[in-house]
Amino acid sequence: MTAAKSQAVIRPGPGPSRPYHFPAFERVRMDNGMELVCAPVHKVPLVSVNVLVDAGATADPAGHEGVAHLTAQLLLEGTATMDGATLAERMERLGATVDAQADWDGAVVSMTVLSANLRPALDLLRDMLRAPAFAEREVARLKAERLAELLQLRSDPGALADEQFSRFLYRGESRYARLEGGDEASITSIARADIQGFYEARYRPAGMQVIVAGDVSVADAHEQVQRVFGDWRGERAVRVEADDRAANNSRVLRVVTKADAPQSELRIGHVGVPRAHPDYFPLVVMNAVLGGLFSSRINLNLREAHGYTYGAHSAFEWRRQAGPFVVSTAVQTDVTADAAREAIGEIARMREGLIEPGELSLAVDYLDGVFPIRYETTAAICAALSTLVRYELPADYFDTYRRRIREVTAEDVLRVAREHLHPESLLMVAVGDAAAIRGPLDALRFGPMTTHDAEGRDVAR
Amino acid sequence: MQIPIETYRLPNGLFVTLSEDHTAPIVAVNLWYHVGSANERAGRTGFAHLFEHMLFQGSEDVGANEHFELIQRAGGTLNGSTWLDRTNYFETVPSNQCELVLWLEANRMGKLLPAMTQQKLDTQRDVVKNERRWSVDNQPYGTCWERLQALCFPPEHPFHHSLIGSMEDLSAASLQDIAQFFATYYTPDNAVLSIAGDFDPAQVRRWVDQHFGPIPRGAGRPPLDNTALPARFGEWKRETVPDDVALPRLFLAFRSPVFGSDAYYAASVCGAVLGLRKGSVLHRTLVRERQVAAEAQAFTFDLTKGCDLLVLDVVARQGVDGDRLHDEVAQVVDHVHRTGVTPADVARASALIEMDFTGAVQSAGERADRLSMFATYFGDPALVNAQVERYRAVTVDAVNAFIREYLGPDNRASLMYVPREDTGEAEPVAAAAEAGR
Numbered sequence: 001m002t003a004a005k006s007q008a009v010i011r012p013g014p015g016p017s018r019p020y021h022f023p024a025f026e027r028v029r030m031d032n033g034m035e036l037v038c039a040p041v042h043k044v045p046l047v048s049v050n051v052l053v054d055a056g057a058t059a060d061p062a063g064h065e066g067v068a069h070l071t072a073q074l075l076l077e078g079t080a081t082m083d084g085a086t087l088a089e090r091m092e093r094l095g096a097t098v099d100a101q102a103d104w105d106g107a108v109v110s111m112t113v114l115s116a117n118l119r120p121a122l123d124l125l126r127d128m129l130r131a132p133a134f135a136e137r138e139v140a141r142l143k144a145e146r147l148a149e150l151l152q153l154r155s156d157p158g159a160l161a162d163e164q165f166s167r168f169l170y171r172g173e174s175r176y177a178r179l180e181g182g183d184e185a186s187i188t189s190i191a192r193a194d195i196q197g198f199y200e201a202r203y204r205p206a207g208m209q210v211i212v213a214g215d216v217s218v219a220d221a222h223e224q225v226q227r228v229f230g231d232w233r234g235e236r237a238v239r240v241e242a243d244d245r246a247a248n249n250s251r252v253l254r255v256v257t258k259a260d261a262p263q264s265e266l267r268i269g270h271v272g273v274p275r276a277h278p279d280y281f282p283l284v285v286m287n288a289v290l291g292g293l294f295s296s297r298i299n300l301n302l303r304e305a306h307g308y309t310y311g312a313h314s315a316f317e318w319r320r321q322a323g324p325f326v327v328s329t330a331v332q333t334d335v336t337a338d339a340a341r342e343a344i345g346e347i348a349r350m351r352e353g354l355i356e357p358g359e360l361s362l363a364v365d366y367l368d369g370v371f372p373i374r375y376e377t378t379a380a381i382c383a384a385l386s387t388l389v390r391y392e393l394p395a396d397y398f399d400t401y402r403r404r405i406r407e408v409t410a411e412d413v414l415r416v417a418r419e420h421l422h423p424e425s426l427l428m429v430a431v432g433d434a435a436a437i438r439g440p441l442d443a444l445r446f447g448p449m450t451t452h453d454a455e456g457r458d459v460a461r
Numbered sequence: 462m463q464i465p466i467e468t469y470r471l472p473n474g475l476f477v478t479l480s481e482d483h484t485a486p487i488v489a490v491n492l493w494y495h496v497g498s499a500n501e502r503a504g505r506t507g508f509a510h511l512f513e514h515m516l517f518q519g520s521e522d523v524g525a526n527e528h529f530e531l532i533q534r535a536g537g538t539l540n541g542s543t544w545l546d547r548t549n550y551f552e553t554v555p556s557n558q559c560e561l562v563l564w565l566e567a568n569r570m571g572k573l574l575p576a577m578t579q580q581k582l583d584t585q586r587d588v589v590k591n592e593r594r595w596s597v598d599n600q601p602y603g604t605c606w607e608r609l610q611a612l613c614f615p616p617e618h619p620f621h622h623s624l625i626g627s628m629e630d631l632s633a634a635s636l637q638d639i640a641q642f643f644a645t646y647y648t649p650d651n652a653v654l655s656i657a658g659d660f661d662p663a664q665v666r667r668w669v670d671q672h673f674g675p676i677p678r679g680a681g682r683p684p685l686d687n688t689a690l691p692a693r694f695g696e697w698k699r700e701t702v703p704d705d706v707a708l709p710r711l712f713l714a715f716r717s718p719v720f721g722s723d724a725y726y727a728a729s730v731c732g733a734v735l736g737l738r739k740g741s742v743l744h745r746t747l748v749r750e751r752q753v754a755a756e757a758q759a760f761t762f763d764l765t766k767g768c769d770l771l772v773l774d775v776v777a778r779q780g781v782d783g784d785r786l787h788d789e790v791a792q793v794v795d796h797v798h799r800t801g802v803t804p805a806d807v808a809r810a811s812a813l814i815e816m817d818f819t820g821a822v823q824s825a826g827e828r829a830d831r832l833s834m835f836a837t838y839f840g841d842p843a844l845v846n847a848q849v850e851r852y853r854a855v856t857v858d859a860v861n862a863f864i865r866e867y868l869g870p871d872n873r874a875s876l877m878y879v880p881r882e883d884t885g886e887a888e889p890v891a892a893a894a895e896a897g898r
Contacts (some may be wrong), residue, residue, distance in 0.1 A: 007545075009522040011522075011531075011561065011562045011564060012560035012563075012668075013559045013561075014535070014555075014557045014558050014561070015557040015558075015559075016557060016562070017486065017555060017556075017557040018486035018556060018557065018659065019486070020485060020486050042823075043484050043823065044462060044819060044823050045462070046820060046823070052653045076739065084749065085740070085745055085749060086738075088738070088740040088744075088745075089809060091740075092738055092740040092809045092812065092813055093737070093740075093805070093808060093809050093812055094812065095812035095813055095816035095818065096816070097738075097813075097816060097817075097820070104477075112816070112820060113816070114816060114819070141748075141752055143750070144755075144778055144779065146754070147746075147779055148708060148755035148776070148778050149755065151707035151708055151779060152601065152622050152708060152776075154707060155601045155705060155706055155707040156600070156601055157599055157600075160601075179591040180741070181624070222633075230592045231705070232679070262589065262598045262601055263595055263598075263599045264593040264600050271462060272880060293533055294526075294529045294533065295526065295529055295530045295533055300526065303588055304584065304588075305528055305584075306584075306587075307583070307584040307585075307586075307587025307588050307591070308587075308591070308597075309588070309591050310588055310589075310591045310592035310595050330591070330594070330595045330599070331586075331591070332590075332594065348602075350886055362530065362533060362534050365533075365534045365535070365536055366534060367536075368531045368535055368536060369535055369536010369537065369554070369558070370537065370538060371536075371553045372485050372486060372534050372555065373487055373553050373554075373555075375485075376485065376487065376823055376824045377823040377824060378823070378827065379820070380534055383684075399555045419587050442624070452798065
């Protein structure tokens with residue numbers, strides 16, 4: 001009845017579309033090897049600044065995983081002339097939101113501030129980056145806070161599933177197999193000297209980028225960045241690459257025990273591709289159809305057709321080397337195996353034939369249309385430019401993004417599905433009530449199954 | 462920064478607010494219905510939220526899940542959310558797709574029921590039960606919201622019961638409940654429609670008239686049960702929850718003045734002084750100096766009826782047990798209660814609040830949501846433009862007056878989570894044995 005009526009009703013179509021251009025930006029190379037990337041946007045009196053440093057988790061020294069993360073966080077905890085409390089107080093009195101984090105591919109110090117306060121806020125940012133204190137007491141405190149975070153992670157089934165998936169996905173010696181922020185063993189081993197050493201080796205002005213977006217002119221931004229960083233000298237650090245090879249080339253099933261869990265956290269996938277891969281655009285469209293959108297095959301199947309879950313999605317995690325491709329969902333314990341079978345079936349089905357024209361147009365129209373909505377804030381523009389710079393994307397990347405999405409065909413999607421989805425070498429991690437889910441999962445005949453505790457230790461047999 | 466605002470009412474009672482901004486070809490549409498979990502009848506906890514899910518299951522001229530598909534196909538983002546006293550639905554789309562969104566929202570406001578089936582209800586019931594398992598039952602501290610409400614509001618109070626609801630009550634919900642709830646609350650005179658961004662106001666008014674105009678007015682919203690409460694708890698309530706968590710975590714709640722009142726702004730600034738970012742009193746004292754907490758923050762519920770709640774949320778560091786954490790937090794609060802806070806504390810908090818507000822309203826969706834909020838609660842969306850001034854007007858004396866009146870031991874409720882092992886149950890051993898079979 002509903003369908004018949006909906007044929008008869010004329011739905012409003014789109015009006016003429018108004019053009020949108022990603023904010024124009026300029027790149028200015030400074031004579032100490034730093035680069036300024038500035039996008040003046042004058043809608044609100046705010047400026048966002050990202051400083052990108054080639055000091056990500058991939059560069060962690062073996063055995064000391066977590067140094068990159070601690071080093072970045074410690075920038076907020078005191079300088080040669082200010083203790084951490086004073087630094088926080090001064091930044092916050094300016095209304096500045098400031099953060100420092102390391103992800104796989106770099107450290108990012110980010111700040112958003114009223115444009116009227118940009119000058120004093122940059123003075124503080126200079127001290128943070130150029131004269132961090134790394135006080136013993138703060139090092140010890142942040143290590144303890146990281147250990148607390150790890151304890152929390154072990155009791156959070158979703159976070160635990162993410163961790164165990166990466167751990168079993170990559171080879172044991174790969175940096176990608178261990179937590180970005182370090183684990184109990186590596187964090188405990190880190191001393192102040194390791195942090196100081198990492199800082200001196202990697203926080204070098206040559207190769208750093210300062211991204212500025214918001215209510216400021218290029219000339220003014222240049223003058224201010226020159227003022228705070230212009231006389232900083234230091235050679236570029238040597239780039240470190242992660243080993244992104246998979247641990248297994250065949251299907252493996254790892255069950256991680258969480259007694260009486262009402263749900264199972266499922267992760268199913270394999271090693272994906274690097275961010276700079278030429279198939280990026282067709283892969284983004286392919287993933288949108290498979291599990292990237294609410295109306296994707298995986299979500300409509302697991303959530304809307306079966307009611308197994310509150311949500312299911314798939315994603316390629318984009319890094320400099322190949323990050324994971326993974327389907328993630330949390331499903332009711334008694335349908336764990338059924339949900340896994342459906343998700344695996346959807347991955348395989350992507351390779352079996354052309355997607356429907358309606359599926360292609362949904363993905364393409366969404367990705368094309370949503371583009372301007374992604375860049376409403378200075379912080380979002382700053383983050384987008386950071387991605388462009390970090391992955392060395394072409395200068396016209398944002399201007400051609402929508403065209404390149406629209407150029408993707410159903411044939412392209414099938415080709416990249418066949419090339420980059422590997423149903424024969426999937427890793428499945430299920431965190432849940434092992435006693436209840438092992439039997440049904442085994443009956444899927446997915447592949448060899450092992451059982452582990454929350455630290456990943458083998459507890460079966 | 463002032464947001465331009467136009468408001469009017471349709472003859473059927475729909476309150477409309479428009480806010481133009483042509484900097485990007487984007488428009489946000491936002492609908493608030495003045496109904497939430499507080500309006501649920503006994504035995505139907507979780508129904509308002511389940512109903513929100515059903516609003517994505519189609520209407521007379523829209524198929525199941527088609528709402529999502531049509532918006533995403535238009536290049537838009539969308540969702541809905543349910544709170545104690547309101548439910549909202551929102552979309553942000555390229556501005557040339559504005560009419561589609563208005564049509565979709567009007568279609569489900571006017572003609573939801575023909576699309577409702579038992580099968581859709583059963584599926585969404587399963588989805589919501591899985592939402593509960595995921596966000597509440599299988600999540601460390603996941604029960605904190607429902608436990609806080611249960612602890613802070615007396616059993617007969619509309620804010621007492623769980624928003625996501627119990628499994629039993631979700632199972633009991635019927636199509637008849639759907640029809641009744643829809644007829645009672647999903648009416649134009651119980652809704653606010655806000656549109657923010659790039660649109661032509663004359664054209665948008667025509668579309669609103671055309672699509673929403675024919676929807677009949679409702680019979681009037683039944684009043685909530687009495688929400689009035691004493692300003693303070695009158696005691697120090699305490700509850701300890703042994704749970705499957707790794708670290709003790711304390712939620713310390715205070716009854717506080719309702720959202721919108723002058724004293725609310727003092728309470729909100731007090732919350733920021735105590736728990737907003739690294740320069741806050743809790744972070745400075747418990748995380749940095751005493752090193753007993755791994756994280757500390759504060760928030761308000763922003764309730765407009767009965768009373769609001771100001772809540773401190775502190776996670777222990779490893780090796781600090783629940784009792785110790787409770788003592789340490791209490792000492793800080795006692796100290797603040799005795800000595801008050803400083804002008805520098807208030808200046809820091811106000812600067813951050815103003816900055817966060819300016820940052821948030823860059824987004825059309827955030828602007829539209831705030832317009833709907835002030836229109837729903839106070840009948841005046843222009844209050845959005847008074848927020849920065851109201852925060853600036855908060856003096857250190859006002860914050861300290863709030864502190865003296867509300868942070869004392871006669872107005873506290875402690876909800877403490879502790880690791881279950883503390884109680885002597887040996888679950889991890891059982892788990893390992895189970896897995897070894």
